[in-house]
Amino acid sequence: EDQVTQSPEALRLQEGESSSLNCSYTVSGLRGLFWYRQDPGKGPEFLFTLYSAGEEKEKERLKATLTKKESFLHITAPKPEDSATYLCAVLKNTDKLIFGTGTRLQVFP
Amino acid sequence: SQTIHQWPATLVQPVGSPLSLECTVEGTSNPNLYWYRQAAGRGLQLLFYSVGIGQISSEVPQNLSASRPQDRQFILSSKKLLLSDSGFYLCAWGTSEKLFFGSGTQLSVL
Numbered sequence: 039e040d041q042v043t044q045s046p047e048a049l050r051l052q053e054g055e056s057s058s059l060n061c062s063y064t065v066s067g068l069r070g071l072f073w074y075r076q077d078p079g080k081g082p083e084f085l086f087t088l089y090s091a092g093e094e095k096e097k098e099r100l101k102a103t104l105t106k107k108e109s110f111l112h113i114t115a116p117k118p119e120d121s122a123t124y125l126c127a128v129l130k131n132t133d134k135l136i137f138g139t140g141t142r143l144q145v146f147p
Numbered sequence: 148s149q150t151i152h153q154w155p156a157t158l159v160q161p162v163g164s165p166l167s168l169e170c171t172v173e174g175t176s177n178p179n180l181y182w183y184r185q186a187a188g189r190g191l192q193l194l195f196y197s198v199g200i201g202q203i204s205s206e207v208p209q210n211l212s213a214s215r216p217q218d219r220q221f222i223l224s225s226k227k228l229l230l231s232d233s234g235f236y237l238c239a240w241g242t243s244e245k246l247f248f249g250s251g252t253q254l255s256v257l
Contacts, residue, residue: 070244081237081248135243137190
């Protein structure tokens with residue numbers, strides 16, 4: 039069965055304390071993996087697309103990486119404004135998109 | 148630039164009442180449109196998608212229906228709401244490889 043699992047469910051960091059969020063997946067026929075950011079009471083906002091193992095994408099303090107079984111979202115020296123829920127989604131070659139349940143990140147000053 | 152509007156932001160409805168949520172997109176023509184539901188502790192679930200006027204595909208059998216009366220308008224409806232219909236409803240446009248979401252409607256069925 040296709041599955042996308044994100045861990046941890048919640049993460050509390052001190053400002054400047056770097057960490058990583060994990061997205062592990064078991065799907066047949068992976069076409070791509072995506073990261074979204076969702077602020078409370080808002081719709082998700084697209085961050086990154088990763089298509090092949092070894093690929094990396096960066097945006098400000100965020101860097102996304104992909105292996106054959108998981109993706110990491112690395113947050114370097116986070117700031118309070120990075121607080122949000124980060125969603126991972128996997129796209130199958132059947133055009134089916136499967137979302138994880140997200141990691142809720144809180145960054146404290 | 149493209150923008151997506153979704154309303155209302157919050158809605159409290161009694162069980163058995165009807166529902167109509169509306170979504171409109173500006174700045175693009177013939178967009179693919181989607182309705183998602185986000186329930187607590189669950190990933191975003193695709194409910195409906197549309198590739199054109201009058202063309203609706205349903206992903207999950209349920210108490211809801213969707214319509215696309217105009218190119219950039221997508222409506223989610225129900226004749227009689229159930230408690231289990233509560234959740235955060237999101238409209239989106241784009242493709243599976245990049246979705247642009249509206250701000251969502253928090254629906255509480257009591």
